[in-house]
Each structure stands twice: as C-alpha cells, then as structure tokens.
Amino acid sequence: MYDVSKMAKLKYSIIKGSVQKRDTQAENLSKVFYRNFVKKISGDQISLSSLKDVFIKTVPEKVGISFLSMGKNESDYDGFMSTMIRGKNKKICGYQVYLPTDENGKNLKVENANVLFHEVRHVFDSLVHPKAIRRQNYISPDLQAFYDNTIYVSEKIKIGEMKAKIEGIIKGLSTEEKIDFLQFCKNELSTEINAFNNEKLYSKLRKTFKNLKLKTKRFDDVEYFHLKDRLKLIKKILKYELSLARSENKKLYG
Numbered sequence: 001m002y003d004v005s006k007m008a009k010l011k012y013s014i015i016k017g018s019v020q021k022r023d024t025q026a027e028n029l030s031k032v033f034y035r036n037f038v039k040k041i042s043g044d045q046i047s048l049s050s051l052k053d054v055f056i057k058t059v060p061e062k063v064g065i066s067f068l069s070m071g072k073n074e075s076d077y078d079g080f081m082s083t084m085i086r087g088k089n090k091k092i093c094g095y096q097v098y099l100p101t102d103e104n105g106k107n108l109k110v111e112n113a114n115v116l117f118h119e120v121r122h123v124f125d126s127l128v129h130p131k132a133i134r135r136q137n138y139i140s141p142d143l144q145a146f147y148d149n150t151i152y153v154s155e156k157i158k159i160g161e162m163k164a165k166i167e168g169i170i171k172g173l174s175t176e177e178k179i180d181f182l183q184f185c186k187n188e189l190s191t192e193i194n195a196f197n198n199e200k201l202y203s204k205l206r207k208t209f210k211n212l213k214l215k216t217k218r219f220d221d222v223e224y225f226h227l228k229d230r231l232k233l234i235k236k237i238l239k240y241e242l243s244l245a246r247s248e249n250k251k252l253y254g
C-alpha cells in the first residue's frame with residue numbers, strides 16, 4: 001500500500017480517536033473553510049490561488065494542496081479530487097482539487113461553489129482518515145470500476161440485486177481482498193455522503209450573498225444516489241465477512 005506522507009494527513013495527536021470524532025473534525029474544518037471563503041469573496045468569482053489561501057488558512061498544518069481547472073474534457077463530472085503521488089516509493093503527499101473554471105482556467109464562479117464545497121470535504125475527510133486514502137490508492141482497477149459502475153450510480157437498483165452483484169464480485173477474492181474492498185466501499189460511500197451534505201453550505205451562501213446570481217437548486221443528492229441505503233448494505237456484508245474471517249482464524253490458530 002502507498003504510504004501517506006505528513007503532507008497528506010493531520011498529526012496523529014490531532015486526529016486520534018474514534019471515526020466519529022474524526023468525522024466531526026472534518027466537518028468543523030468545512031465550516032471554517034466556508035467562513036474563510038465568504039470573507040474572500042468580493043465579486044461573482046474567486047481565483048484558484050485565493051482558494052488555496054483560504055484552504056491554507058483553514059487547515060492547522062502544512063499539507064499539499066492545489067486547486068486546478070478541470071479544462072473542457074472532464075464534462076462527465078462537475079469536479080473531482082485526486083491524490084498527489086510522488087517519488088519511487090509512491091508516497092501520497094497531497095491533494096488536487098479540480099474545479100470548473102472560466103475560459104482562462106484561473107477563476108471559479110461563486111455560482112459553482114457547491115462543487116468546491118463537495119470536493120474540499122473529500123480532502124478534509126482524507127486528512128483525518130489517512131488509512132482510507134491509502135486503501136483508495138491500493139484497490140485494483142477492476143474493483144474500482146465495479147464501484148464506479150455498480151455501486152456509486154444514480155439509477156435506483158433494488159438493494160437485493162446490488163447485494164447479489166457485490167457477492168458475485170467478491171466471491172473470487174481472498175479474505176483479505178474482500179475485506180479491503182468492502183472497507184474501501186464503506187469509506188467511499190461515507191465520504192460521498194459527507195461531501196453531498198457539505199453542498200448544503202450553498203444555501204447559506206445564497207442567504208449571505210443575495211445580490212449574486214446563484215443556483216436555486218436544493219442540494220440533497222445523498223438521497224438521489226441512495227447512498228445511505230447502499231452504505232447500510234455494505235456495512236452488513238462487511239460485518240458478515242469479518243465474522244467469517246474471525247472464525248476461520250480461530251480454526252487455524254485458536
């Protein structure tokens with residue numbers, strides 16, 4: 001698995017504690033980010049370099065971050081986040097946030113800030129969950145594709161059908177691979193729920209900047225992607241697989 005350098009996570013003394021505690025920290029970072037972002041806005045757009053300043057001001061430690069333009073070729077997504085991987089040993093040393101920008105690739109329209117709120121939440125979640133970001137870079141392309149095409153999709157799929165598909169794909173894997181993949185799905189769905197919830201900051205923005213042209217859409221895509229139901233399903237399968245693995249271990253070593 002790739003190593004996570006200190007440029008891609010917060011200090012253990014800051015993030016130690018339960019998953020829930022870490023989630024709260026990521027949420028708090030989002031709130032501080034929002035406040036710093038609002039202070040920087042003077043017109044209907046904000047430069048990517050200003051966004052970097054906002055980010056640096058928000059995070060208590062030095063981490064690797066860049067805000068980049070999506071260009072014109074990534075029209076399937078509104079935005080996305082990726083990890084910076086460097087060196088022979090492939091160390092994860094920071095994050096890249098890709099956003100929709102103006103023609104010259106330098107400014108984000110405040111109108112599209114929902115994408116920003118979504119993607120930075122993925123960064124904050126990664127900073128407090130370094131294990132999850134390691135696993136994300138470790139999963140095989142096939143399993144990644146399965147996640148993208150079967151689990152994280154907008155179509156409504158009967159939960160029983162999805163369960164059968166997941167059981168089908170994990171059948172051929174070793175116990176360790178199975179658990180890794182299910183943990184990966186759990187982390188991914190969790191951070192998507194957080195990121196979509198973070199988009200709700202947009203309605204706050206709308207209240208603060210009444211004179212700006214902002215979208216009137218409601219941001220509640222957690223339901224649209226059926227993320228909570230799917231997370232519940234993954235947790236159930238994971239629990240089952242973990243109990244199987246434990247009893248196997250008992251047989252071997254107990």
Ligand SMILES: [Zn+2]
Binds near residue numbers: 118122191192195
């Ligand atoms: Zn996302």
